[in-house]
Amino acid sequence: MAALEFDVEVWSGSNENYGSLIASHFSGEDGDNVVVNEYVYFSFLSPAVVGLDNIQPGFDPWVSLTPESSVMSTLQDDGNYLIHAKLYLEKPHTLQPDAQDTVTFNINGNLIDNPELYADSFVGYVDEDDGGTVAVDCAASPDERLAAIQPAVSFGGMLKTVAYDSLTEIDLAPTTYEVTAEPVSDPFHIVTAEVLLSTDEISVTTGEVTPLQITFGAPSYQAALRIRIAALTGLERETLHLRVTHGSQTIAQFEAMPGETRLINAPAQGSAELHVEPLALNNIRYAFATKRIELRADLIEVELRDADLIQAPVDTTGFVTLPITVAADAVLSKDLTLRLIGNQMAYSQPIPASAGTHAFPLPVKPGSYEVVAGDLLAIGVLYRVQAPDAISVPASNPPPLPLQVSRITSLRVPGFPDFVSFGACTALTDDVQYMTEARASHIFTYAGIDGAGDAGTFLEDDAKTQLLIERARLIEEAVGGGHVTLPVVVSYTCNLSGGDIENLNDAGRHMHSYANYVLALSIAHANVDAAHPVGAAFVLNADFLGACQQHDIAPSYGMPVREPLQAAIEHCVRKGWIDALTIPADIENTIRGYVRSVNWLTHAVAENLGHPDAVSFGWVTNLWSEGSSLWVYDSEQDPAGPAQSMAEYARACGVFDAEYPVTFHAIDRYERDDLSQDAYVSFYCYGPREWERYFDFCREFCYAAKHPIMPWQISAAHLPTTSDIVNQGFGASQHWGTGGSYIFGHPEIGSSASHIHPVVLNFRFPAAIGPYSIVSELFERPFDLAPPKYGDFALRGIFAVQLGGGSTTGLGDIGDASPWARDKSAVYIENPVRFE
Secondary structure, three states, X not given: OOEEEEEEEEOOOOOOOOEEEEEEEEEOOOOOOEEEOOEEEEEXXXXXXXXXXXXXXXXXXXXXXXXXOEEEEEEOOOOOEEEXXXXXXXXXXXXXXXXXXEEEEEEOOOOOOOHHHHHXXXXXXXXXXXXXXXXXXXXXXXXHHHOOOOOEEEXXXXXXXXXXXXXXXEEEOOOEEEEEEOOEEOOOOOEEEOEEEOOOEEEOOOOOEEEEEEEEOOOEEEEEEEEEEOOOOOOOOOOEEEEEEEOXXXXXXXXXXXXXXXXXXXXXXXXXEEEEOOEEEOOEEEEEOOEEEEOOOOEEEEEEOHHHEEEEEOOOOOOEOOEEXXXXXXXXXXXXXXXXXXXXXXXXXXXXXXXXXXXXXXXXXXXXXXXXXXXXXEOXXXXXXXXXXXXXXXXXXXXXXXXXXXXXXXXXXXXXXXXXXXXXXXXXXXXXXXXXXXXXXXXXXXXXXXXOOOOOOOOOOOHHHHHHHHHHHHHHHHHOXXXXXXXXXXXXXXXXXXXXHHHHHOHHHHHXXXXXXXXXXXXXXXXXXXXXOOOOEEEEOOOHHHHHHHOOOOOOOEOOOHHHHHHHHHHHHHHOOOXXXXXXXXXXXXXXXXXXXHHHHHXXXXXXXXXXXXXXXXXXXXXXXXXXXXXXXXXXOOOHHXXXXXXXXXXXXXXXXXXXXXXXEEEEOOOXXXXXXXXXXXXXXXXXXXXXXXXXXXXXXXXHHOOOEEEEOEOOOOOOEOOOOOOOOHHHHOOOOOHHHHHHOOOOOOOOHHHEOHHHHOOEEEEEEOOEEEHHHHHXXXXXXXXXXXXXXXXXXXXXXXXXXXXXXXXXXXXXXXXXXXXXXXXXXXXXXXXX
């Protein structure tokens, strides 16, 4: 075997909860260079599970890992985990003893109590490992409808698929594995069969073959009902309440709107009935004929149509005319939608959004009503509509119902399309094809070499920014038809990520980062042309506002601004990137002055380079800015409170000053997939309710800031269904999540938690996340993931969504590289949510 020699040290900043093991100084057993043609293999002990997200290669020159790479964590008797990591490189690489090559293993556990145990446990090989083989003899498929569903066997949490009626050889690291297998089932859960293993534990020995037999239990059968709600006259925008019964038992209840589809399961024998709750709307009573469904073990199409609808007008004697008074700060020739929701009658009618007094279009039944007035868009501008929560309509002379219509912001941001758009993080690997398949409207990456402002040096060039722009152009060309993909550059002029507040007072860091920002801006402006009036958009200083607010740092806090900015400008002039600039006298040496300096510099460089209108940029707010983001889980706390507080802090810091205007504001949730270990141990694992509250926060922040919102670093990972392959250790080895399912819709899950894979659904968190101890509790409240939730994003002030991150699923090859999110994105852009 090609054994590998190397040093391992425990990172000096490790603590009781988190640390790193750093491997370096690689050589062969004879001390010479080692050529890696395919992969590097490591085996070692860790106090916690390790996944690919926890491993950071640092090869010089840079080489990325391929998706073939894998990591397995096996719990040992002493409570530690035995880690087997097989890291495939995208191209051959020579490891040299005196080179800067490193591999860092980030561990969510305590390394400092026994550092020698973990550092000395490492074993490494190149293009070989010390494994054995398991020969899996699998029986034939138990039903022809399962023939395309490969059985999956879990070896200590690592899943391997096998073929029916054949022998499959699987190479594994030498250890003892618990062996389990989930039932096999078709995508509609019509046919299910238990997977029976010849043993529940197997030992793998180096160089030896160990047998394992698979047989199947007798298949069980269900019916699958695909229930579609057609366009129903008079109820086009109404939510219907549906119930499916089998005999005296209710087997499903759910909500759906016309145009939507739901998938549910039912017994395979007998008959079922579909019931729809009657409703009274706009002085008409609607009832539905009960639909009888003959059941069988198959996919059964059921459609609710106008023919099933029974309408009867309501006698309006004694009903009254309700006056509506509208106060508006703009002249609008557009209607808003006003809903009155009562116990016996509901109304949904258009009301002119223009100032004045208007009569409600229908006579209103006297009584008490909840009032819901929807916001509206007009010529790309978002308007907020405010109304009383409730009214009481008397039997005569009802008082006017007051409505206030207020302008919030334009959603038309320079460089971005005229609709709610989706883009994603790119690692600048060969992901152009993926982004093309998704028809991404923008792609983002981090400027410079270290991605955090390169505060220790003046950069001579910014190859990543230039490459990002070139990749965006390639995507545009590949999609064709005039499609535009905007490059979005994440730039740090002051990096406070990780809580490094002392960086505020480091003038040298500011000088370098100011200059490096100008370099990135100049590259963007060099790429402005008739088809691309904005060369690139910029997201500025993630974690800066959050860290300052979290540490109660006032906008008046003193820090060096003018001197490092002047030095940076002089450097950039010497480099020929810009002509001389004069710093405005009102930019002070404070936090507020610093924010204003960055905004001024962005505009000044644009004007200096002849593109004063080619500006698109914004700052970032974090959900944890007030100290923690656990408020998301607290039903008693209205998201409007933290949103208004954080928006006011950003305003006080000068972010939204009109003199040097930003064009948008980004809201950073957390850069991980919800069901990954890094997310749930950090208390970021959202269910449908938490995602709704996050987007409520975005809306309220938009109201307060009066700027369009970009949710940033949002996970596009989806939930696994019962037919997906899920590792027992999925948190460290796979990229499942809830964000993609919520945003894009997931009809296969719908409103039934039973459609979520049980390995995920029954997973117990290491520590409670808000009120939740187990994943299933995230789905105990009624939910419906079938329809996509992006339909109201524009009305929440959201103009663009940036998916993914450095370790988070987006639309490319980071995280889950399957086509799930790409396919959803491509379908969306055929009929996007436009700003009208």
